[in-house]
Amino acid sequence: MESYPGEELYVCRRIQQNTISTNGITYTFIKELNDGSSLYAIKKDKVFSHKSINREVKERPAEPKVSYPKLKDTESLDSIYRSFLQLLPLSARHFHKLSCDGWPETLIKQSLIRSVSFKRSYDSEKGHYSDASERVRLTKRLVDQYGPLDGVPGFYQDESGNWTFSGRDGMLIPIYDLHKKLYRLRLRLDKPPLDENGKERNKYKNFSSYHCEKDDSGNLANAYSHGSRAGSCIGLYCHPETDNLSICYITEGEKKALLANNMLKCPVISLPGTGTYKKVYEDYDGINVISYLKSISCTTIVVAYDADKIFNQQVKRYEKKLTDILLAESFTVFTADWNIGFGKGIDDILPLGIFPTLKPV
Numbered sequence: 001m002e003s004y005p006g007e008e009l010y011v012c013r014r015i016q017q018n019t020i021s022t023n024g025i026t027y028t029f030i031k032e033l034n035d036g037s038s039l040y041a042i043k044k045d046k047v048f049s050h051k052s053i054n055r056e057v058k059e060r061p062a063e064p065k066v067s068y069p070k071l072k073d074t075e076s077l078d079s080i081y082r083s084f085l086q087l088l089p090l091s092a093r094h095f096h097k098l099s100c101d102g103w104p105e106t107l108i109k110q111s112l113i114r115s116v117s118f119k120r121s122y123d124s125e126k127g128h129y130s131d132a133s134e135r136v137r138l139t140k141r142l143v144d145q146y147g148p149l150d151g152v153p154g155f156y157q158d159e160s161g162n163w164t165f166s167g168r169d170g171m172l173i174p175i176y177d178l179h180k181k182l183y184r185l186r187l188r189l190d191k192p193p194l195d196e197n198g199k200e201r202n203k204y205k206n207f208s209s210y211h212c213e214k215d216d217s218g219n220l221a222n223a224y225s226h227g228s229r230a231g232s233c234i235g236l237y238c239h240p241e242t243d244n245l246s247i248c249y250i251t252e253g254e255k256k257a258l259l260a261n262n263m264l265k266c267p268v269i270s271l272p273g274t275g276t277y278k279k280v281y282e283d284y285d286g287i288n289v290i291s292y293l294k295s296i297s298c299t300t301i302v303v304a305y306d307a308d309k310i311f312n313q314q315v316k317r318y319e320k321k322l323t324d325i326l327l328a329e330s331f332t333v334f335t336a337d338w339n340i341g342f343g344k345g346i347d348d349i350l351p352l353g354i355f356p357t358l359k360p361v
Contacts, residue, residue, distance in 0.1 A: 010040045019043060068210060068222050068229055069150040074285060078181040080146055084165075085172065085185075087138050088114035094171050102351020107262045112174045116167050116187065135164045148226070154185060156209040156227035166209045166224065173254045175235040175270070178284045178292045184233050186254050204253065206230040232272035234279050234289060237261035240296070247300040248293055249336070249346075250280075250322065256347040260304070263350045267298070274305055274315050277322035290329050301326050302358060304336035304346045323361045334358040 010027060012020070020027045020040065027040035071077070090108070094115045098108050118131035126132075136158070142149065143163050149155040155165050167187050175184040185207035192203040209227025212220055222229075237257045238245075248267040251257055257270035269289055271279060280289040293301070303322055309315040319335060326333045336356035342349045346356065 008042065010042075012040060069226060071153070071228060072151040074177060074179065074181040074183045076146070077152060077183045080142060080149070080152055081174070081182045081185060082112075083145060084138075084142060085112050085114045085174065087141060088116070088172065091115040091117050093117075097171075101259075101347070103259060104262070107259070111258055112182075113258075114172045115170075116172055117169045117190070132158070132164065136162045139163045139165055150226050151228050153228045153230035154207040154209050156224035158225075165207075166227070167205070167207055170205075172207060173258070175233060175254055176237065177233070178236050178287050178289065180236065180238070184230055184235075188255065206232065232276060232279075234272070234276075234282070234284075235270035236267065236292075237270065238267035243267055245296045245298055247302065248298045249302045249304050251304040251346055252306065253345070256304075256345050259347045260350060267293075267296070274318040277318055277325065280322070280325060293331070294329075298331075300332045300334070302334045302336050302356075304356060306344050306346075307338055307340035308344055310340065327361060333361040335361060 009030070012027075026043040028043040030039040030041055072080070090113060094113070094117075095108060098113070099105070103111075118134040120129040120131045121133060122128075123130040123132065139149070139155065140163065142155075149163055154167065155163060158164050168189055169191070170187045170189040173186045173188060174182050175186055177183045187205045187207050189203055189205060192200045195201050208230035209222075209224040210229035211223040213223045215221040235254045235257060237254075238261060242265060243261070244266045248269060249257075249260055249264060250269045250271065251260060252271050252274050254270045257268040261268040269280075271277065282288055287295070303319055303326070305315055305319050309319060323333050323335065335358070336346065337359055338346075338349050338354060338356045342352060342354050349356065
């Protein structure tokens, strides 16, 4: 909830309709914000003037600028991240998890998915068990090969000046740019936080070494010394030598895209979130998703958002915004639909031998 002059306004990221009633309170829709969420006010006896209220609405303040090292070029990131993943194991537990999710053994081995999961030893200085020494040991091998890791998201210097890396226990998933360079990593947490209903939330995190907070002088600074911000990026999963390049799928999430590419044998683009549809126009070293797909003579695009869009109005709106963009770019566009009883995501149904129904837009 945010307060503005004259009214208390509420932001909802799931529903957009003229009025919403819950817990005995009725809310009136005002406008859609830039990020696709909906702005509401509590309905009163008087009639709201949207025009007058909109003048009072303030855009969210710009995110404070905090300096951090310039990102290394994608060639360097590709080399460093590949070397890093080669240093990490894929734990038996994570291998079993992927197998139970229906991943073929060959895909698991070829995927470069690795585990952040290390044996902990007692740290006498901190007074608890920690895997910090193992993280420093592994990172030193990268530093010996590539030098300081300024500009590589996920890596930073600890209090002793040793290079190390961030992230809780989980699976690291590679993200490839439109030039097929491994330029980011995504972390699927083993123990994500739970909501009030006991459901996992925020399961996926950017592999990043950036957190904005106030320093001892009260100034905003990155809490990770020499750390870098990863940002939210698109991913491309494609094998041009074997894939059918005339059709491409777009879905949310790298893990879904990796499996879908393997099973559908066509390029799959992963968006970091359903609301990030505008990233199809974001430049990646001189090319964006739209221009890339046209360059490989792709003519048909399937938008494969999760099946919960049947009751999640926000996802449904984002799907329409994305399909409108693609239609305007002269692609033949379909949406992928399936019975949610078989699974929420496309990565749930494909291992069962179930393929989505393609509906023309």
